[in-house]
Amino acid sequence: MSIAQVVKDIKGRLDGKVAIITGAGSGIGFESAILFAREGAIVVAADIDFQAAEAVVERIKEKYPLHVRKHTLACKVDVSIEEEVKKLVGDTLKEFGKLDIMFNNAGIMLPEDGDALSTDEAVWDATLNTNLKGVWFGCKYAIEAFRRKPNNAGGVIINTASFVGLMGSATPQLAYTASKGAVIAMSRELAVTHARENIRINTLCPGPIRTPLLMNYLDTEEKKNRRLVHLPIGRFGEPVEQAQAALFLASDDASYITGTEFKVDGGLTAAYVTPE
Ligand code: NAD
Numbered sequence: 001m002s003i004a005q006v007v008k009d010i011k012g013r014l015d016g017k018v019a020i021i022t023g024a025g026s027g028i029g030f031e032s033a034i035l036f037a038r039e040g041a042i043v044v045a046a047d048i049d050f051q052a053a054e055a056v057v058e059r060i061k062e063k064y065p066l067h068v069r070k071h072t073l074a075c076k077v078d079v080s081i082e083e084e085v086k087k088l089v090g091d092t093l094k095e096f097g098k099l100d101i102m103f104n105n106a107g108i109m110l111p112e113d114g115d116a117l118s119t120d121e122a123v124w125d126a127t128l129n130t131n132l133k134g135v136w137f138g139c140k141y142a143i144e145a146f147r148r149k150p151n152n153a154g155g156v157i158i159n160t161a162s163f164v165g166l167m168g169s170a171t172p173q174l175a176y177t178a179s180k181g182a183v184i185a186m187s188r189e190l191a192v193t194h195a196r197e198n199i200r201i202n203t204l205c206p207g208p209i210r211t212p213l214l215m216n217y218l219d220t221e222e223k224k225n226r227r228l229v230h231l232p233i234g235r236f237g238e239p240v241e242q243a244q245a246a247l248f249l250a251s252d253d254a255s256y257i258t259g260t261e262f263k264v265d266g267g268l269t270a271a272y273v274t275p276e
Pocket of ligand 1: 029080146208
């Protein structure tokens, strides 16, 4: 067998799967869109920032061959608005005929988010609307789409939570933490409810990652070092390291994994750390 034949026969881990990724315009979502496309997925890159979603599609078109280029779509969506999420899934079904993977990844962390006394109700509502209600809407319309597939084919949902959904943060961001804890609880219950429909649902729980969401907030060396002391691995994570974990959860390699909190956190949640 020639090398060319061998290469041709190598299958991507998501060959022919249709995947929606929300928050695809930046950070974890951006890297996931590139990686999922590399592995053969048809990617719908969705973001509230349409230009950012288009940029990831352009990047995929630059990097990968024609068949991948034809099968990539940028969509504008605000995940906190139910009609927009419904339309996103509807447009995906119209364009590509099915949905196999829903990566509910879009999220915000507002600088005004603080402790119980300092957090305004408006900050609470905005955070919960995007981080929790947006994930619920994504799950709702994905499950509806999965149910339309023949032979109980099901699908995969990955919801991005955070390590702060599992442990309290000493630098308070109460609305964000509450939203991520709720994403974990909701995803666990959904996983149990829909397991017999061949639908797998897991949360991705990143540690602190070098993306605009966190780095805009940790804007001094002092703030960065306050976090680094808690990280056994000694550095912030890279977005592509989350994308690799999302790829695993999305693929058939994870066929017996549902209802988990998949921690990709450099050992953070395993550590008992005391300042030097
Ligand atoms: P990011 O800010 O780099 O990217 C988030 C993307 O989501 C942006 O492109 C933004 O435009 C989009 N977005 C925001 N609100 C939206 C909405 N209402 N509808 C659609 N799109 C919207 O952030 P990131 O670090 O890549 O974060 C991705 C996910 O990972 C988030 O859910 C975040 O809470 C979570 N997370 C991040 C970290 C970290 O350290 N960066 C840690 C734990 C969890």
